Amino acid sequence: MSELLIYCNGEYVHKSKASVSVFDHGFLYGDGVFEGIRAYNGRVFKLKEHLDRLYDSAKAIALDIPMSKEEMSEAVLETLRKNDLRDAYIRPLVTRGVGDLGLDPRKCPKPGVFIIAQYWGAMYGDLYETGLTGVTVSVRRNAADALSPNIKSLNYLNNILAKIEANAKGGDEAIFFDSNGYLSEGSGDNIFIIKNGKVYTPPTINNLKGITRATAIELLEEMNIPISVENLGMFDLYTADEIFVTGTAAEAAPLVKVDGRAIGNGKPGPVTKKMIKAFEVITQNTGTPIYKE
Ligand code: PMP
Numbered sequence: 288m289s290e291l292l293i294y295c296n297g298e299y300v301h302k303s304k305a306s307v308s309v310f311d312h313g314f315l316y317g318d319g320v321f322e323g324i325r326a327y328n329g330r331v332f333k334l335k336e337h338l339d340r341l342y343d344s345a346k347a348i349a350l351d352i353p354m355s356k357e358e359m360s361e362a363v364l365e366t367l368r369k370n371d372l373r374d375a376y377i378r379p380l381v382t383r384g385v386g387d388l389g390l391d392p393r394k395c396p397k398p399g400v401f402i403i404a405q406y407w408g409a410m411y412g413d414l415y416e417t418g419l420t421g422v423t424v425s426v427r428r429n430a431a432d433a434l435s436p437n438i439k440s441l442n443y444l445n446n447i448l449a450k451i452e453a454n455a456k457g458g459d460e461a462i463f464f465d466s467n468g469y470l471s472e473g474s475g476d477n478i479f480i481i482k483n484g485k486v487y488t489p490p491t492i493n494n495l496k497g498i499t500r501a502t503a504i505e506l507l508e509e510m511n512i513p514i515s516v517e518n519l520g521m522f523d524l525y526t527a528d529e530i531f532v533t534g535t536a537a538e539a540a541p542l543v544k545v546d547g548r549a550i551g552n553g554k555p556g557p558v559t560k561k562m563i564k565a566f567e568v569i570t571q572n573t574g575t576p577i578y579k580e
Contacts, residue, residue, distance in 0.1 A: 292369045294362050294402035299369050304510075305401075312395050313382025317400075317442030320344035320505065323535045324377040326367060330574030331377070333359060336498045336536075338379075344439045345381055352381050353398055360575070366402045367577045368416040376407035376536065382441065410536045414459060414561060418543030418555050421473075421530070422458030423521065424449045428471040430491055436471070436494050446474040460532060462524065462545065465493040472497075477536030478542075480527035481558045486514040487523065498535035499566075506565040512558060529556030531563075539566040 293305035313319035324337045338356050345352050352359070363377055386395035411419060420512045426448045428559075429436055434445075453461035453474065461498075462478065463471040472478055472494035479488045479500075486507055488500065507514040524530070527550045530542040539562045541555035555563075 291403075291405055292366070294366045294400070299366070300422075306380070307399060307401070308385045309389070310385045311399055312384065312386050312392065313380070313399065313441050315388070316383075316388075316390055317440060317444070318348070318350075318390075318392065318395075319380060319382035319441040320348065320350065320439055321378060321380040323442055324363070324379070324576060325535050325570070326372065326377060327574065329373040329578060330347045330576050331363065331367070332570050332574040333365065333498050333502065334575040336501070338363075340496065341379060341381070341437060341496065344437075347435065347438045348440065349392070350381060350383060350398060352400065354400065359400075362400075362402055363404075364575070364577055366404045370404055372404055372406065372464075375404045375578065376420045377447070378403040380441065391473055409535070410538070411459065411540050415538075415540055416555070418541040418553075419459035419532070420457070421460050421462045421542045421545040422453040422456045423524070423546055424452040424461045424463060426452060426463075427466045428463040430466060431492050437491065437496055440445060442562050449474045460537075460542065462495075464521065468520055469493060470521070470524060473532050473534070473537075476532040476537045476540075479531050479533065479562075480519065480523055481529035481531075481556065482523070482527055483514070486512060486558060487519055488514070489517055489519055490516050497533055499535055499538070502516075502518060502566070502569065503533045503539065503562060505560065506569065510561060510565065512561070513558045527551070529559050531555075531559040533566075538570075543577060 291302040292299040322341045382399040384395040384397045429445045449461035461474040477497040477500035541559045
């Protein structure tokens with residue numbers, strides 16, 4: 288297999304040569320933004336939505352991406368073409384760029400733009416069939432008035448601390464609450480619970496405005512399954528009939544146990560199974576074509 292080509296500031300560089308300065312503030316301070324996108328069957332799923340979010344995240348941290356959305360979109364597609372990919376996970380990143388050791392972003396004249404694309408299959412393997420184990424974690428989701436979880440920034444330490452805690456407790460995924468006790472999200476995915484035939488998911492003040500979350504809401508509406516966006520607590524989580532999580536990397540995945548409590552009968556439920564199927568159909572059949580059709 289030939290070596291992966293990475294988009295680095297307008298050039299396509301082999302993976303072994305693709306590197307960033309230690310003075311880049313993305314490295315020094317996590318000062319930058321990123322996206323995670325998937326391509327299925329020769330098409331990029333929700334490309335526009337992901338790029339809109341990338342530019343919104345950048346705007347929120349006052350970072351000017353030095354190319355238009357159209358140019359970024361073409362660079363994503365070209366990275367896939369250069370690597371002969373039809374099914375891939377795509378990671379565009381924009382860093383504040385090279386500066387000095389101080390944190391002042393004014394010292395960084397030129398943002399860095401990078402795009403990595405590679406094959407990445409089902410993140411949770413067999414667990415889509417059997418279900419994941421969730422662990423509620425003691426670390427709280429970043430407060431919206433400190434570092435908004437809406438910003439998909441390069442600073443993922445809050446999420447990593449949650450993952451470390453879930454790993455230590457033997458779970459597959461961490462479940463965050465915010466400091467007010469409201470259900471937030473997973474370490475890398477949004478959360479849905481099902482109770483008495485109705486689906487619930489938290490509003491997006493205390494979590495990332497997930498693109499898979501928005502897709503899941505649309506699919507539920509199309510399937511005439513009632514969905515309500517409202518604040519939820521730990522009790523709602525423990526007493527749910529079903530739980531699933533959604534994310535670009537995770538896709539739609541069942542959660543069958545939380546903190547040692549079986550969810551429903553401890554197996555993926557009917558609504559979750561419908562969602563997994565509907566998500567597979569939409570991802571295999573829609574999106575921006577990588578190659579001319
Ligand atoms: N929350 C967090 C913290 C995430 O990192 C992700 C993955 N991007 C999600 C939710 C899901 O977002 P999306 O469906 O847009 O991938």
